[in-house]
Amino acid sequence: MNPFPLALRNLTRNPRRTALSLAVVASGAAAIVLTAGFVRFSFDGLREAMIHGGLGHLEVAVAAEVGRRSGGTLDRAPSLGGWRELRAEIERLPRVAAVGANLHVMGLVQRADGAAVSFAGVGVEPDRERAMGFVTKLRAGVPLPASPPAAGADVAQLAVGLAESLGVDVGDSLTLLTARADGMLSALDVRVAGLFTTGVAELDTRLLKLPLASAMRLAETDEVSNLLVGLDDTRDTAAALAAVERLVAGRDPALAVTPWPERAPFYGQVRDLYLGIFAFLGSVVVLLVVLAASNTLVMTVFERLRELGTLRAIGTTPAQIVALLLAEALWLGALGGALGAALGALGVAGLNALDLRMPPPPGAVDPLDLRLAYVPEAMAGAALLMLAVLALAALVPILRVLRLRVVEALGHV
Amino acid sequence: MPPPNPVPVFRARALSRRYGRGDAEVRALDAIDLDVAAGEVVFVAGPSGSGKSTLLHLLGTLDRADSGTVEVEGRDIAALGERERALLRRERLGFVFQDFHLVPVLSALENVEYPLWIAGVGRRERRERAGALLAAVGLERRADHRPRELSGGERQRVAVARALVHRPAAILADEPTGNLDSATGRAVLAQLLALHREHGAALVVATHDAELLADAPRRVTLRDGRIAADERVGAPA
Numbered sequence: 273m274n275p276f277p278l279a280l281r282n283l284t285r286n287p288r289r290t291a292l293s294l295a296v297v298a299s300g301a302a303a304i305v306l307t308a309g310f311v312r313f314s315f316d317g318l319r320e321a322m323i324h325g326g327l328g329h330l331e332v333a334v335a336a337e338v339g340r341r342s343g344g345t346l347d348r349a350p351s352l353g354g355w356r357e358l359r360a361e362i363e364r365l366p367r368v369a370a371v372g373a374n375l376h377v378m379g380l381v382q383r384a385d386g387a388a389v390s391f392a393g394v395g396v397e398p399d400r401e402r403a404m405g406f407v408t409k410l411r412a413g414v415p416l417p418a419s420p421p422a423a424g425a426d427v428a429q430l431a432v433g434l435a436e437s438l439g440v441d442v443g444d445s446l447t448l449l450t451a452r453a454d455g456m457l458s459a460l461d462v463r464v465a466g467l468f469t470t471g472v473a474e475l476d477t478r479l480l481k482l483p484l485a486s487a488m489r490l491a492e493t494d495e496v497s498n499l500l501v502g503l504d505d506t507r508d509t510a511a512a513l514a515a516v517e518r519l520v521a522g523r524d525p526a527l528a529v530t531p532w533p534e535r536a537p538f539y540g541q542v543r544d545l546y547l548g549i550f551a552f553l554g555s556v557v558v559l560l561v562v563l564a565a566s567n568t569l570v571m572t573v574f575e576r577l578r579e580l581g582t583l584r585a586i587g588t589t590p591a592q593i594v595a596l597l598l599a600e601a602l603w604l605g606a607l608g609g610a611l612g613a614a615l616g617a618l619g620v621a622g623l624n625a626l627d628l629r630m631p632p633p634p635g636a637v638d639p640l641d642l643r644l645a646y647v648p649e650a651m652a653g654a655a656l657l658m659l660a661v662l663a664l665a666a667l668v669p670i671l672r673v674l675r676l677r678v679v680e681a682l683g684h685v
Numbered sequence: 686m687p688p689p690n691p692v693p694v695f696r697a698r699a700l701s702r703r704y705g706r707g708d709a710e711v712r713a714l715d716a717i718d719l720d721v722a723a724g725e726v727v728f729v730a731g732p733s734g735s736g737k738s739t740l741l742h743l744l745g746t747l748d749r750a751d752s753g754t755v756e757v758e759g760r761d762i763a764a765l766g767e768r769e770r771a772l773l774r775r776e777r778l779g780f781v782f783q784d785f786h787l788v789p790v791l792s793a794l795e796n797v798e799y800p801l802w803i804a805g806v807g808r809r810e811r812r813e814r815a816g817a818l819l820a821a822v823g824l825e826r827r828a829d830h831r832p833r834e835l836s837g838g839e840r841q842r843v844a845v846a847r848a849l850v851h852r853p854a855a856i857l858a859d860e861p862t863g864n865l866d867s868a869t870g871r872a873v874l875a876q877l878l879a880l881h882r883e884h885g886a887a888l889v890v891a892t893h894d895a896e897l898l899a900d901a902p903r904r905v906t907l908r909d910g911r912i913a914a915d916e917r918v919g920a921p922a
Contacts, residue, residue: 273803281790582786585747586847587775588803589768679748682782 279599293568294608300561301612301654307553308650309620311546313643322536324405328500329509335528348376348497355496365515367508372400373496375487379450389437393480395487404502413442413466420485427465433476435467452492460490471638558661565665573669581681590674597670605662609655620644692759694855694887695721695744700753702739713739715910721887729891730898731907737891738859745857746770779848781858785840787832793843794828800851818846822876838869845877855887
């Protein structure tokens with residue numbers, strides 16, 4: 273006995289109620305699709321913003337330095353020698369877009385009148401950063417020059433918070449002071465070429481960028497802190513990590529290759545937070561759909577108690593009654609789930625077309641685009657989840673029918 | 686002619702059923718003894734509340750007795766679980782109810798097919814057997830109509846066909862003419878009796894319609910849950 277054709281016909285008994293049930297189930301599925309789309313877009317956006325905001329996909333640094341410092345900081349000592357040859361080797365690997373060297377410098381930045389604040393600086397290779405797809409959110413001025421500036425023509429970009437605390441603007445002159453490895457102080461005069469934001473208010477109060485050549489002049493070193501590897505596609509991170517690890521294996525000093533997630537604990541925290549919110553919202557949606565659908569199914573069954581009693585009287589086994597009621601619930605789940613997945617996809621397109629923005633989250637500077645990703649697995653998952661949810665919702669009426677004696681059901685009015 | 690089956694289709698002994706408790710207790714059936722032979726026609730008479738429906742429910746395994754026993758073709762039904770009872774009804778018993786109790790989303794033909802469908806009979810055989818019975822009750826032209834498109838008499842004829850389609854050993858008809866006008870009721874009962882003769886199933890009809898009882902070959906009269914009379918008017922039909 274295949275209960276599904278009869279179950280489908282039973283759904284036509286009360287079209288209005290069936291439509292209402294389908295709407296409830298579809299709304300639940302659509303809510304899941306939309307939430308998943310929002311979460312996925314947020315994850316993807318945050319991940320790419322961090323990677324292309326200066327993190328890179330992989331970091332290659334001296335292992336002892338990595339062990340000494342916490343991941344993701346901007347205070348690795350200049351310890352990586354022979355980096356130009358190493359960079360060339362890494363850039364020959366497949367999936368690698370470019371490799372840029374960074375030199376971290378810390379110290380004081382001083383105005384002409386002597387006022388000074390501390391800074392965390394990073395010497396970068398702008399041409400390589402561009403090749404890696406790095407994006408600097410420039411608020412004023414011009415990007416750093418692609419080619420190394422000549423001695424005496426050094427420039428720097430200041431984060432907006434740092435520029436504000438110093439009271440300087442594009443074109444002003446500053447002096448950078450830092451301690452060399454031997455403990456002696458070193459100084460470099462720079463002109464402010466531009467102002468930028470990292471997107472994180474706390475970082476904006478102390479960060480500055482300067483060309484790698486200028487940073488080397490300031491720190492009086494030819495070594496760099498690390499190499500940042502940019503890939504063509506973030507999904508290749510694991511494969512590229514393995515390839516670069518094979519390449520640097522056995523070098524002296526030992527080198528460590530660190531993938532971006534390990535250098536971005538913030539990403540992991542945000543991801544866990546979002547997933548927690550998603551799980552909570554999903555649970556609420558599932559609970560609401562279970563309650564609403566269960567209520568509808570109970571009503572449907574109660575209206576048909578005499579008929580169900582008749583079916584049992586003429587030989588339908590309890591298992592067959594269960595199969596029939598379950599099949600009705602599964603039809604609602606399948607049709608509602610599919611409808612919800614489709615509505616969810618339409619909702620994603622509609623919301624994206626509206627081009628909405630959300631206020632900056634705590635600690636951030638820029639407003640967030642309210643955009644949603646298409647997540648096919650969420651659409652399929654939401655539809656399947658609705659099947660399970662409706663099967664769960666059918667338990668109440670099924671148990672009620674099974675407890676009822678046939679003769680009671682026959683006498684039900 | 687095959688020898689009569691010595692095992693009765695129904696054997697009830699000291700059968701009792703009570704409803705309610707304490708002062709509100711009602712003895713719907715009180716220590717009933719009854720045998721119904723294979724192929725026999727029995728009309729159960731009595732006023733409303735005399736226990737006719739309760740007796741049919743207990744014989745038909747739809748309810749459980751408080752005391753006493755019911756055997757269906759020699760099987761004590763007290764020992765059977767819900768599934769076994771359902772299988773027994775599906776294979777050996779047919780039911781006709783006062784309110785027809787057809788499935789509204791199925792056509793007349795599909796309603797007749799239903800007992801065969803749940804038994805796993807193939808579609809072709811189902812159609813043939815259900816179609817033949819619908820023709821026997823004169824409804825072959827109404828085969829595709831839903832119950833709401835049929836008159837009361839037509840619905841009860843569909844129910845009669847449904848009760849016989851799986852070739853049961855007995856049919857239990859509870860006030861089968863109760864919702865029909867007298868002419869239609871007589872016609873439906875005549876068809877039920879004719880089909881009973883053709884199929885050889887025992888037939889137990891509960892009714893309080895004196896007109897129908899006039900020609901009953903065996904009449905069991907209930908009063909206050911007890912058998913007041915068990916009269917055999919003529920030879921079994």
